[in-house]
Amino acid sequence: MRTIDWRDGHIVLIDQTRLPGGVVEVAINSVEELVIAIQRLAVRGAPALGAAGALGAALAVRADPARLDRDLAALRAARPTAVNLAWGVDRALRRLAEGPDAVLAEALDVLAEDGVHNRSLGERGARWLTERLEGLVAVQTHCNAGSLACVEWGTALGVVRSLHGQGRLRHVYVDETRPLLQGARLTAWELTHLGVPHTLVVDAAGPTVLARGLADAVVVGADRIAANGDVINKIGTYPLALAAARAGVPFLVAAPESTVDPSVPSGDKVDIEVRDGAELLLWGGSRSAPSGTQALNVAFDVTPADLVTAIVTEDRVVHPARGERPA
Numbered sequence: 001m002r003t004i005d006w007r008d009g010h011i012v013l014i015d016q017t018r019l020p021g022g023v024v025e026v027a028i029n030s031v032e033e034l035v036i037a038i039q040r041l042a043v044r045g046a047p048a049l050g051a052a053g054a055l056g057a058a059l060a061v062r063a064d065p066a067r068l069d070r071d072l073a074a075l076r077a078a079r080p081t082a083v084n085l086a087w088g089v090d091r092a093l094r095r096l097a098e099g100p101d102a103v104l105a106e107a108l109d110v111l112a113e114d115g116v117h118n119r120s121l122g123e124r125g126a127r128w129l130t131e132r133l134e135g136l137v138a139v140q141t142h143c144n145a146g147s148l149a150c151v152e153w154g155t156a157l158g159v160v161r162s163l164h165g166q167g168r169l170r171h172v173y174v175d176e177t178r179p180l181l182q183g184a185r186l187t188a189w190e191l192t193h194l195g196v197p198h199t200l201v202v203d204a205a206g207p208t209v210l211a212r213g214l215a216d217a218v219v220v221g222a223d224r225i226a227a228n229g230d231v232i233n234k235i236g237t238y239p240l241a242l243a244a245a246r247a248g249v250p251f252l253v254a255a256p257e258s259t260v261d262p263s264v265p266s267g268d269k270v271d272i273e274v275r276d277g278a279e280l281l282l283w284g285g286s287r288s289a290p291s292g293t294q295a296l297n298v299a300f301d302v303t304p305a306d307l308v309t310a311i312v313t314e315d316r317v318v319h320p321a322r323g324e325r326p327a
């Protein structure tokens with residue numbers, strides 16, 4: 001089942017806020033509804049946001065032409081950090097002159113390519129690891145870069161799935177990924193369904209997992225990759241990269257080419273999303289900090305290129321720590 005798809009003239013998506021409680025599908029009939037779904041993280045993860053952008057553009061061009069510019073601007077701006085969202089909008093609009101059916105066809109191509117690209121980059125990432133590591137491989141990951149973050153298959157979890165398929169995977173350590181628990185709720189849910197052995201740890205334990213030699217590599221996805229190889233991903237990725245360097249284990253980033261943004265020279269130029277402090281201050285509806293406490297809810301961080309051992313995409317491997325640039 002795809003995370004996001006087009007059915008009977010509208011978008012359907014799995015509401016990720018409802019997992020792991022249950023798989024609940026939501027129908028999206030307008031750009032306005034889609035923007036809300038993106039902002040509340042019902043659909044999330046960079047490649048899935050690319051698909052949402054493309055399908056959202058298809059919805060926009062079928063609606064009232066007087067709203068088109070406003071709808072497209074709202075869609076592009078729904079979340080600022082993952083470059084894939086605006087990329088998906090622009091990709092579908094390439095065929096605007098041919099009419100709404102052509103825009104939809106282009107959007108559906110984006111969805112079809114997602115699974116193909118993810119399988120390819122997953123295999124490339126697994127090969128990169130098995131050429132360097134002996135025996136069974138244990139992986140540490142962060143956030144969710146699985147099929148739920150894409151249309152299907154997954155990026156970092158695509159690497160994990162390839163390793164698992166080859167009988168080369170020992171274990172996956174999953175950071176819970178505060179404050180919205182994409183690791184605990186989504187990655188652990190996916191790995192459970194795949195029959196992949198895994199262990200959940202609090203985010204702060206990630207560096208200790210590496211220091212104790214429990215994981216042989218860190219494998220994560222990305223929301224944006226700057227031209228110099230800086231990697232922008234879920235907050236908490238950068239500490240893992242520091243710990244991986246200290247422990248001498250590779251830090252591997254698995255992402256499609258659509259996540260590379262040649263227009264951004266380095267990570268410090270990327271708009272990092274700051275979300276509502278309530279996500280930190282409330283826990284299951286009750287306060288986790290005294291009333292009046294301020295919260296800074298920074299949703300992403302920048303891992304400098306010199307800590308990124310390799311980036312694998314559907315087309316290539318780039319080694320930023322050796323000075324290679326993705327763009």
Ligand SMILES: CSC[C@@H](O)[C@@H](O)C(=O)COP(=O)(O)O
Nearest residue numbers: 044045046143145149221222234
């Ligand atoms: C293949 S998904 C890569 C990233 O998008 C993922 O690691 C991530 O940081 C997602 O953040 P989210 O806030 O859940 O959209």
